[in-house]
Amino acid sequence: MNPPIAPNVDDSQLIFATGECSLGQVLIAGTSDGNSKTRVSYLALGDDRESLLIDLATAHSNRKRVETKSVFQAELAAAIEFIEQPAEPLRLPVNLFGTDFQKQVWTELAQTEPGETVTYRELADRIGSPGSSRAVGAACGQNQIALAIPCHRAVRSDGKDSGFRWGLDRKRELLRREKKVSGGSVEPANNQLHLAGFETTPAESLSVARTTRTQP
DNA sequence: TCTGCCCCCGGTT
DNA sequence: AACCGGGGGCAGA
Numbered sequence: 001m002n003p004p005i006a007p008n009v010d011d012s013q014l015i016f017a018t019g020e021c022s023l024g025q026v027l028i029a030g031t032s033d034g035n036s037k038t039r040v041s042y043l044a045l046g047d048d049r050e051s052l053l054i055d056l057a058t059a060h061s062n063r064k065r066v067e068t069k070s071v072f073q074a075e076l077a078a079a080i081e082f083i084e085q086p087a088e089p090l091r092l093p094v095n096l097f098g099t100d101f102q103k104q105v106w107t108e109l110a111q112t113e114p115g116e117t118v119t120y121r122e123l124a125d126r127i128g129s130p131g132s133s134r135a136v137g138a139a140c141g142q143n144q145i146a147l148a149i150p151c152h153r154a155v156r157s158d159g160k161d162s163g164f165r166w167g168l169d170r171k172r173e174l175l176r177r178e179k180k181v182s183g184g185s186v187e188p189a190n191n192q193l194h195l196a197g198f199e200t201t202p203a204e205s206l207s208v209a210r211t212t213r214t215q216p
Numbered sequence: 217t218c219t220g221c222c223c224c225c226g227g228t229t
Numbered sequence: 230a231a232c233c234g235g236g237g238g239c240a241g242a
Contacts, residue, residue: 101227120235124226134235135227141234142228156235163234171234219242225235 013064016042016056017072018049021080023170027052028072028079029065030095040075041095043145045166059144082147086114086178092148098139101129105139106149114150115182117175119157133157141165147174 015038016029027049029042042059046052056065075092082090089110096103104127112118118126120133120140129135140151141163152171156162164171 099228124235129226131236132226134225134233137234138227138232139234151234154234158236161234165234168234217242219240221240222238224237227233229230229232 013066014042014056014060015066015068015071017067017069017076018052019076019080021083023083023173025049025052026076026079026083027056028076029056029060030072030075032071038071038075038093039095040072040092040145040148041097043079043092043147045146045170079147083174083177085181086174087181089114089150090148092145094145094148097144098142101127101135102139102142104129105136106143106151109140109150109154110148112150112153113182114178117153117155120154120162121157123154137162153178 012031014029015032016027018028019026024045024047027042027044027046028040030038030040032038042056044052044055046055078092079090089112096106098106105123108123108126109118120136123136124130124133127136137154140154143149143151143165146152146166152164152174154162161168
């Protein structure tokens with residue numbers, strides 16, 4: 001149960017970039033060692049750029065934050081591409097900051113494929129900690145990297161709505177798109193749930209996903 | 217069946 | 230000690 005390595009106490013500078021997609025604004029942040037080696041440690045979705053910047057500043061208040069378009073260009077494009085057309089998992093070079101338990105949950109989530117869902121209970125079982133479904137839910141909520149760690153695929157076992165850090169509407173919409181793209185049937189009965197404004201738009205091009213695995 | 221409680225769960229702050 | 234993106238049981242609709 002080692003202590004989490006809080007990004008907050010790391011004084012290396014945080015590089016970030018923002019972009020736009022059909023689900024709103026996207027913000028991606030991480031580090032670069034200067035040798036074009038980058039790692040994503042933060043990926044968020046939101047309604048507007050300003051609130052995303054505020055969230056980032058709150059989460060990393062002790063770090064220098066530098067906006068650059070070039071560094072995470074490919075990763076940002078890949079994230080947007082995933083949002084528009086989630087055919088395959090979004091794989092990014094990531095940095096996970098969290099407890100062992102949290103990393104286990106996140107790593108297990110990363111094993112899921114687009115279009116499938118897992119219950120918190122099932123996740124708890126898979127990481128060898130049956131009965132800790134509530135803790136699993138809490139761990140999902142602590143996830144800092146949207147999409148790449150697909151916590152939107154974690155659902156309640158009783159079918160009720162659970163939460164999503166970046167908006168429950170987005171969670172539903174992401175799942176709907178994944179099911180659609182992965183060839184599964186799109187439940188027609190539930191289709192009226194989509195919010196207006198979350199219309200599917202043509203994808204952007206570029207499919208730069210890197211195949212790096214998680215875990216520093 | 218389908219709600220809404222109530223009480224318990226395990227990990228984290 | 231309190232907080233949770235949970236779960237199961239059980240009463241009343």
